[in-house]
Amino acid sequence: MICDKVQNLLSPYLDGELAPRERAEVDAHLAACPECAGLAARMRAAVAAFAAFPDVDPSPALRRRLLAIPERSRRFRLDLDFLRRPVLQPFLAVAAGLLMLVSVYFASPGSFQRSINREFHRGIGSIEKIYVRAGSLTDRIGDLAVTAYDSAKAVNPIGRAENRY
Amino acid sequence: MLVDLYTKKVFNMAYQFTGSHQEAEDLTQDIFVKLYRSLDKFDLGKNFTAWLLALAKNYLIDEYRRTKWEKRSRDDFEDHAPTLAGTDDPERGLAEEETRNLLWSGLNQLPAEIRMAVILKEIQGKTYEETAEISGVPVGTVKSRISRGRLQLAKILSQSSREGEHDM
Numbered sequence: 001m002i003c004d005k006v007q008n009l010l011s012p013y014l015d016g017e018l019a020p021r022e023r024a025e026v027d028a029h030l031a032a033c034p035e036c037a038g039l040a041a042r043m044r045a046a047v048a049a050f051a052a053f054p055d056v057d058p059s060p061a062l063r064r065r066l067l068a069i070p071e072r073s074r075r076f077r078l079d080l081d082f083l084r085r086p087v088l089q090p091f092l093a094v095a096a097g098l099l100m101l102v103s104v105y106f107a108s109p110g111s112f113q114r115s116i117n118r119e120f121h122r123g124i125g126s127i128e129k130i131y132v133r134a135g136s137l138t139d140r141i142g143d144l145a146v147t148a149y150d151s152a153k154a155v156n157p158i159g160r161a162e163n164r165y
Numbered sequence: 166m167l168v169d170l171y172t173k174k175v176f177n178m179a180y181q182f183t184g185s186h187q188e189a190e191d192l193t194q195d196i197f198v199k200l201y202r203s204l205d206k207f208d209l210g211k212n213f214t215a216w217l218l219a220l221a222k223n224y225l226i227d228e229y230r231r232t233k234w235e236k237r238s239r240d241d242f243e244d245h246a247p248t249l250a251g252t253d254d255p256e257r258g259l260a261e262e263e264t265r266n267l268l269w270s271g272l273n274q275l276p277a278e279i280r281m282a283v284i285l286k287e288i289q290g291k292t293y294e295e296t297a298e299i300s301g302v303p304v305g306t307v308k309s310r311i312s313r314g315r316l317q318l319a320k321i322l323s324q325s326s327r328e329g330e331h332d333m
């Protein structure tokens with residue numbers, strides 16, 4: 001009976017929060033009762049072991065998943081979203097290449113013939129880059145769809161513009 | 166930004182609570198979605214970390230009650246823990262490792278609110294007051310949860326050492 005009472009005081013006892021009289025009672029009991037003394041020792045060991053528990057690193061994939069979430073919430077991006085449609089990317093790429101050639105012509109019409117070769121190749125490089133980016137965009141849109149599905153599960157899906165993927 | 170500052174905190178809270186690395190990642194993602202949806206409810210005068218951890222804690226306990234995680238087993242502690250600096254005494258090192266494993270699996274036997282209090286106070290090193298703020302209960306309630314959690318875990322440790330003696 002007294003053991004139960006003492007055991008319920010062990011936690012504040014270890015924290016040093018007992019009044020002197022209670023503390024003395026617990027001390028006296030622990031000196032006489034191996035059962036409670038053993039529990040006190042193990043409680044102390046548990047507190048020390050927990051304090052030394054290391055933090056664990058989440059995977060890099062989790063960070064990418066988390067970074068993909070707020071993109072959907074940025075409303076100011078919504079107006080330009082049609083530009084991100086994969087089907088438009090080849091047209092945008094060609095348009096970017098043409099604009100580059102035109103800008104070369106207006107910037108230096110005299111040496112157009114000479115520079116066009118160099119700029120044309122640079123333009124091709126840009127078109128490739130845009131293609132690559134279009135590819136990674138479609139990947140990301142796929143990823144966002146997964147995230148959106150997860151979040152639709154987790155939150156009230158009604159009335160939120162971000163849930164339209 | 167939020168992801169860089171808080172991923173590790175939220176993830177470790179979820180991992181310690183569930184004991185499953187995979188589950189903790191999924192739950193962390195859910196919690197961030199919830200966080201972004203709730204940011205406009207944050208009162209700027211308050212402590213953001215405490216508010217976020219309270220949101221995480223509520224989500225974890227709600228999910229726990231909904232899906233009954235306690236029936237699942239936990240990952241082995243060593244599976245994801247970085248190597249700890251060992252002691253020079255191998256016998257003592259072994260005893261410490263066994264204590265860690267028993268406590269880690271023992272967390273599953275604690276009721277949700279007590280387990281969460283133990284995680285915040287003992288593993289994450291919060292004070293009683295901080296734990297109370299995150300848990301949304303008075304400090305006295307946290308102290309009694311910690312007391313019950315510590316006693317239950319101490320009993321698990323002493324039961325295991327008694328079984329060890331019988332084995333010999």
Ligand SMILES: [Zn+2]
Nearest residue numbers: 003033035036
């Ligand atoms: Zn006793």
